[in-house]
Amino acid sequence: MNLRRQLLLVSLLTLVLPWAGCQFVRETESALREGQQQMLAGTAQAIADSLAQFPAEFAPRERGAMRNLDPASEPGDEIYGHPLATAPLVDGYLDDWGLAAQSLIELPAASASLGVGVYRQSVYLYIDVHDSNVVYAAPGSDKARSADSIELVTTDENGSSPLIYRFAPEAPGNLVATLAGDGNPDETRISAYWLDTVAGYRLEARVPRQLLRGRLGLVINSTDSPDARGMRTRSFRGDTPGRLVTLSPLLQSVAAGYVQPDLRLTVTDRAGWRLAQVGAFASGDDAAPGIAAGWMRIAYNALLDTGEEADLADPDPSGREQQEYVQQALGGEMASSWFRSEDRGRAIVAVAQPVWSGNVQTGAVILQQGTDAILSLRNQALTRLMNFTLIATLLVAAGLLGYASWMSLRIRRLSSAAERALDDKRVQPELPSAGAGDEIGDLSRSFSSVLRRLGEYNEYLRTLASKLSHEMRTPLTIVTSSLENLEHEPLSAESAMYTERAREGTARLHRILSAMSEASRVEELIGQAETEVFDLDAVLSSTVTAYADAWPLRQFTYLSDSTNAKMEGSPELVIQMLDKLVDNAVGFSSDGDEIVIRLRRDNGGYTLSVTNPGPPLPERMRSQLFDSLVSVRSGDTGKHLGLGLFIARLIVTGHGGSITAFDVESGVTFEVRFPPSSE
C-alpha cells in the first residue's frame, strides 16, 4: 500500500469528529428531553395528587363507595361510550358520529361491529351486522325467537336487576323498542332506526342515559327462516355484561383547570379507559424545520435515538390507552416516553403518573407536551454539525492527501534518480532533495555517497583491465622476444620442450592481454566514432551466416521483420557486439541447441534479441551482468574474463541504446534496443 493510501486511511480517523459531534448532540438532546420529562413528571404528580380526592369518579357510578376493581376479572367486555361532539341523526349512518373506524368493537362471532357514543344525557348505539338472510318479524308473532333482532341488556354493577330492550323490526325504518317483560311494552323513550344494507342490516338507536344501568351488553339474534330458532350471539362472555365506561364530567372539568398551550392531559381509570381528556398541541408545520430528505435522514436515524412515531401519542381510538408507558403507570410506576414525527416536525414528550387514593391506585394521569424547541434545536445542530465536520474531514483528508502526494513524489523522484545514477555509474551523481533537512534529505545524501563510492569503484574496475594490460605488455614482450631468441640457440630436447611450453604460456598471456585491452580499445573507437548509415538487416543476416560456420555444433536462426533496416552507427562495432552476445549464447548452451537472433522494428528504432537455451540468469550477479570483469560461468573460467558483456554494453550505449537480459522459458534472452536515428 503506497504512502497516499496509507495517509488516506489515517485521514479517515478524522471521521471521529462527526461521531463525537453526534454523541454530543445526542447527549444534549437527551439531557434536554429528560429535563422536560422531569418537569412534566412534576406537573403530572401534582395533577395526580389533586385527582386523588375523586376516587369515586374512577370507580363505577352506581356505588358511592370505592370498589377495588380488578380489570382482570372482566377482560374485554367493557363498552366505552365515546364522547360525541354533536347529536347524531338516528338514521343508521355512522358518518355523523365523527368516530374513526377503529373505535368500533368487533364481534366476529356475529359478523357485527358495535359502536357506542355518549352525547349529553343520551347513549347512542350503532350496530352493523353482516347477515345474508335478514328475516323480519311477522306482525304479532313472538318476536323473541322467529326473527332477526337485537337485544340491549343492562344490569347494575353487581349484575343484578337486568333490563332487556329488544329491537325486532317488522320492516326496515324507524322502529320501537320493547322492554322484555310482562307484555313486552313499548319503550318509546328509545328512538331507533333499522337500515337494510347490501351486506345485512344496521341498527342505530338513541337511549336516554337513565334507562341504562352500570353494565351494558348486546345480544344479536339471527335466524334464517321464520320458523327456525335463531342463533344468539352476545357481546359479553359469561352471564354479566361488561361495564359501560364513559367520560367523567367532573374529572373533565378538574382536568380542564390544568390545561396549558401545547399540553394534552388524559386521565384514565385502572384499566386504561379514558375518563377525561383536555388540551391539544399547537400545529407544528412551520415551527420546527424537518431534516432534509435522503442521506441526512438515514444518518439521522442511524446516529440518534429516534423515539416513536408521533401518531402513537394520539389517543387510542378504542377508548383505552394501551401504550407501554401507560401500562407501566397503570402498574404503579411513573413512566415516560417520547414521540416524534419528522413529517410534521413535531416531537412529543409524554409522562404517565399513577393516581393513588390512599394506598389504592385508582387510575393514571397522562401528560403529553410538544417539544418543538428541542426538535428544531436538534435538527439545526445536527445539520450544522454534519456540514462542519464534513468540511473538516474533507479538508484534513485533502491536506493529508496533498502532503502524501508531495512526499511520495519526492521519494519517487529520489528513487528513480538513484536508479538512473546506478545505471550511468557516474562518479558524481546528482540526486534530488540533496539539500532537504528532513529524513528524505538524509536518505538522498546517503544514496549520493553510496553511489559515489560505487561509481569510483566501478571506475577503478573499468580501467583496471586496460591498466593491467598496458603494464603487462612490456614485460610480456621481453619474455616473448627472449624466448624467440632462445629458440635459435642450440637446445637440448628438454630445453626445447620447456621453451615450447613457455612460448605457449606467453601466447595465452597475449590473448588474455588482448581481451583485457579490447574494452578500452572499443571505448576509444566509440569515442572516435565515424558513423555511417547501413542496413542492419543485411549486416545481421550475413554475420549470422558466418556464425554457422564458426560454430558448427550450434544451429543459428535469424528472424527479421524488416528488410531495409537503415540505422546510423558503426557496423563493425555492432558486429563486435553481436559476436560477444553470440559467444555468450554459445558458451551457455549445449551441442545441437538452436540460437535465435531476431530483429524487430520498434517505434522507429530496432530491437535485436539473442536467445539461447540454457540455465537461467544467476540471481546474485544479475545487476552486474554487464559490468567489467564479471564472469558467471562455472566451468572454463580460464578463457572468459567477464569482459564480453561489458564490451557489448559499451557498444550499445555508444549507439545510444540499451541492453537487458531476462530469463525466458528454459533459456535466456539478451535484448538490445537501438533508438530511432536522429535523421
Add this chain to the structure above:
Amino acid sequence: MAMNRPDVANCVVASAEQDLSKRIAIVEDEAAIRENYAAAFRREGYAVDMYDARRPAMDAFAARLPDLVVIDVNLKDEVEGGFELCRDLRSMAPELPIIFLTARDSEFDAVSGLRLGADDYLTKDISIPHLMARVAALFRRLEAMQKPQEKGSRMTRGDLELDVDRMTVRWKDHPVGLTLTEFWIVHSLARYPGHVRNRQQLMDAARAVLDDNTITSHIKRIRRKFTAIDPAFDAVETVYGMGYRWLG
C-alpha cells in the same frame, strides 16, 4: 634514381666480414627488448646500433645514417621524442626506411595522422619473425627502387596498379602512400578480386597477429588514403561477418 647514400661507403668501412651487411639502428629505452631485438637482427646478419634516447641517436645519425631505423614512439625521457627523431631523420634522408614501435595499436591513428612518413607502425608485441620479415621486405624494396622497373612485377586491377617489388601503389595513376602492412593487405585483397579474404588470411598477409579491431582500423586507413585521392573509391567491400573483398 641515384640517391645520396653516404652509408654505402660507410658500410664497407664498418664491416669487414660482410661488406653488404645492412646497418640497423634501434632506438628503444627498454633495455631487455632492445637487446633481444638486437640479438635477433644480428643473427640475421645485420649490424646493429643501439640507442636508448633521442639525443644520442640523433647525434650518431648526424654523423652517419643507418640503413634502417626502428624507433620506439614512447621514449621515456621525451614524450614526443620518437616523433621528433623521425621528423629529423626524414628531413635528412627521405628514403630511409623507418619502422615505428608503439605500445598500443590504438595509437596507430594518432601516429598516422601525424604524417611523419614512417614506413610501418607496429606494436611492441610483434613477434621477432614478423619483424624480420618486414625488415627484409623493406630492404628488398630499397633495392627494387634502385633498379629499373621490371614490367613483370606489376599487378593491375582496374584503376589499381601494384608494383610488388617496389611495394608501391597507384590509383588512377596517382601514387597512394601506404605503409608496408597496408600494402600487404591491399595486395592480398586485390590479387583475387571478388574473393572474400577472411581475417585470418588478412592477418597472414599482414604478417602480424592482429585482432579484429586492428584489422578494421587498417582497412579504414586504407580506404581513407584512397578516398583522399578519389572520393568515389569503393573498391574495398566489407562482407560482414566474413571479411573483405576487392571489387574490381
